[in-house]
Amino acid sequence: MDYYVETLFNSISFFDYSRNLLKDVEHEISIEEENYILNVGQEQYIEHLFDKFRLEPLKILEEDISQEVIEESVSNQDTLSPLSLPGVFGTTKQEVVLFYIPVYGDIELLKIQPSTYTFSPPRAAIKQNELIYKVILFNRGSEYALQQLNIFKTDVNQMMNNLNKDIIEYNEKVVNKIRNVFLARKNKILERHNLAASLNIPFKKRESVPKTFAISTPKIKRKITIKPQVELQPFEPDPTLDESTYYDILKIINDMGKAFERNPSVYSNKGEEDLRDHFLMQLEPNYEGSATGETFNKKGKTDILLRHAGNNAFVGECKFWKGEKSFLSTIDQLLGYLTWRDSKTAVIMFVKNKDFTQTLNVAKSAIKNHKNYVRFNGEQDETWLNYTFNLPGDPNKEIQLALMMYHTVDVD
Incomplete structure (x- = not known):
């Protein structure tokens, strides 16, 4: 199967990511027609935008984790294989366990760097709503694979918890942002037309x-x-x-x-x-x-x-x-x-x-x-x-x- 292993929690910072979302909120409200702003049900419009811009906290769905054992060509320089020799390049066929780890929420957020982060974040492939974590066995058994999986889950959960704290804080901020920007624009329109709400x-x-x-x-x-x-x-x-x-x-x-x-x-x-x-x-x-x-x-x-x-x-x-x-x-x-x-x-x-x-x-x-x-x-x-x-x-x-x-x- 095709998958690309990448470093998680390592792209744009959550600070920059959320700041861009808040700018999008301002833009969305600014382009609405004036009579729409004046006549729309305020709470329903605010709820609509909140549903559009809020973020779902992330969670690993432990009970749905599955696995697959395959044979794969593995670079001997990209592994911890005891057979790897300095300066010797090539590939070798190895048994690999692929763990499919479903994630609740927008899985693309796993690329975002939380405000609290580590310099050695975990690596995995992101595909649809799953993480794909690879363990190369090198003739080691299932116990080794499960041990590596638990280490991986611990690292991901720690970073995910850090990210979720940022998400919760952002969600509280964005609903207030929507309300304040909406009311500011509405009041500005009313003032220009010398009206009262x-x-x-x-x-x-x-x-x-x-x-x-x-x-x-x-x-x-x-x-x-x-x-x-x-x-x-x-x-x-x-x-x-x-x-x-x-x-x-x-x-x-x-x-x-x-x-x-x-x-x-x-x-x-x-x-x-x-x-x-x-x-x-x-x-x-x-x-x-x-x-x-x-x-x-x-x-x-x-x-x-x-x-x-x-x-x-x-x-x-x-x-x-x-x-x-x-x-x-x-x-x-x-x-x-x-x-x-x-x-x-x-x-x-x-x-x-x-x-x-x-x-x-x-x-x-x-x-x-x-x-x-x-x-x-x-x-x-x-x-x-x-x-x-x-x-x-x-x-x-x-x-x-x-x-x-x-x-x-x-x-x-």
Whole structure:
């Protein structure tokens, strides 16, 4: 068979290699059309570029290593053969063991020199997704071949671990690079056209709020993603709640939800509407009306709405947990209320199941299967989780969705 033995981890340095990739990120974003940058779903575009430019850490697939014994013409000057004589050139037929060592990840990275390296790196052939390591037997048995293989694997794993540290650091850097370059270009375009990315809804925090309840109040393998498609119409900013107001609303809800858990004798045996009204009693006094004089309003049986100019800026949907299917339907119902880019939302689940942790894990797993799920943005606490979704029918309109779950057991 044809193969070429070369020195591994010995070409371009990882520093130079990763620097070139980061330059490619800048170039890719710089050549996008302006209306594409303005209209594309930000998180989906960032995820697409991250999937394109991230690197997979490398790993030897030990359980899939195979071997082949062949006869091969071997130069007596390129071996450790005890038969080699100084100044005498030629070849000899020898038994050779070829070890085929599959590698997970981009095997071409085995040519890159990590930031921590040795001056005598291992040698092997690289072919498709395998390393081919050759051991010349010179009448020595299989024990010798396995000994040489183990030495080789030790050397490769050490260098691979060094390279993987560089890869992990690069992956953290590249996602921030993508986000920063994307936002910088978007903001530059908006400034040139004298636009804003969004029009903040003018909700004003009340200075003095009566405290109905004794709870704190707010203080002032590798998945390949398809590049998001956008109709390149002129960009128009959408109204949105600013992040601090959104957090304040969620903080009030969370404090009230924790109160439900701490005082089951007070809040047990109540229906969805009763529990929803406790949230409203805390929310309504905290914010003055919008420009149209509208403030928190009820819609339907279980909704918490913050409205502005006749549209829903914040929607909180309250439901009892009735299983995964019902939970996903609740998200569908909530998304059906929304029209604006970057709308702020919450799904508030009351859980009567005794095994609350199991229910929480089911919800965390199920939500990622929703057709409009984009990404997980982290948790505020163990039962307050933040996500990005897109609107049905428009994948480039992204909204924020908080999942908030509370253990509301009945008390006899």
